Amino acid sequence: MSPEQKAEEFKKKPTHIAVIMDGNGRWAAKRGLPRLAGHQAGTENLRRIITACVEFGIPYLTIYAFSTENWRRPQDEVQGLMHILETVLERELAELHKQGVQLRHIGHLEGLPGNLQEKVRKAVELTRDNTRLTLCVAFNYGGRDEIVCALRQMAAEGLKPEEITEESISAHLFTAGIPDPDLIIRTSGELRTSNFLIWQAAYAEYYPTPLFWPDFDKEALREAILAYGKRERRFGRVSAQES
Ligand code: FPP
Numbered sequence: 001m002s003p004e005q006k007a008e009e010f011k012k013k014p015t016h017i018a019v020i021m022d023g024n025g026r027w028a029a030k031r032g033l034p035r036l037a038g039h040q041a042g043t044e045n046l047r048r049i050i051t052a053c054v055e056f057g058i059p060y061l062t063i064y065a066f067s068t069e070n071w072r073r074p075q076d077e078v079q080g081l082m083h084i085l086e087t088v089l090e091r092e093l094a095e096l097h098k099q100g101v102q103l104r105h106i107g108h109l110e111g112l113p114g115n116l117q118e119k120v121r122k123a124v125e126l127t128r129d130n131t132r133l134t135l136c137v138a139f140n141y142g143g144r145d146e147i148v149c150a151l152r153q154m155a156a157e158g159l160k161p162e163e164i165t166e167e168s169i170s171a172h173l174f175t176a177g178i179p180d181p182d183l184i185i186r187t188s189g190e191l192r193t194s195n196f197l198i199w200q201a202a203y204a205e206y207y208p209t210p211l212f213w214p215d216f217d218k219e220a221l222r223e224a225i226l227a228y229g230k231r232e233r234r235f236g237r238v239s240a241q242e243s
Helices: 003-008 024-030 035-056 075-091 093-098 114-126 143-156 166-172 218-230
Strands: 016-020 060-067 101-106 133-141 183-186 205-208
Touching: 024 035, 035 060, 035 075, 035 133, 035 218, 060 075, 075 093, 075 114, 093 101, 093 114, 101 114, 133 143, 143 166, 183 218, 205 218
Parallel strands: 016 060, 016 183, 060 133, 101 133, 183 205
Antiparallel strands: none
16 A cells, blocks of 8 residues: 555544553563663654654654653663663654654753753754654653643743633643644553643543553554544534534
């Protein structure tokens, strides 16, 4: 199948898929491996899922790679995740750029080591005009923190009470300009939102799957998109059949 045919196999497709890539640690434990081996396997899988999104014609993908709460993990795991981000930026950026992927970062860059901040900024700058897939990397990201930052910024700009609207809040979030997620996938069977895109997810369809993230392959993504296509999104209205 050509990429165009593949994209057409979905009657209804999400514009924006967001993923909570959970279960790397358990994937590793099951194999008697250290947790970081699970994150490495998760990173390899991410590469496959990015390619699948490009093939399926999904324009926006957001991944939850490091939360504001993940600093509480053991030091070696935190450093390992920083190292993974750095390695991805060093080794994968050229290929991502070639594929037409635009990289965006959501979260606090300031909390990261200086050289890593610089690499993220350069990657965002290099890929800013790409349009095939926008890949939002949530790294040092928390949903509540994002809302607090947005409100502080609005206060600093001196917005009047009547100027505080759903639209103006959205425009001050890290995700400004990115459409709200339509489909949020969480791997590993957990059923929590974990502070991920809590404002933007107001009308998202959730898709939990028991697969650990490293095992969530292209076929699993296809199934998630097909399941999304069967959902009826009512946005507070009654069913289309009843109206
Ligand atoms: C949650 O699984 C996963 C994470 C906190 C990290 C996800 C990161 C990657 C997949 C690497 C890709 C990252 C970048 C920067 C491109 P867990 O470790 O909590 O799993 P567990 O619940 O089984 O312990």
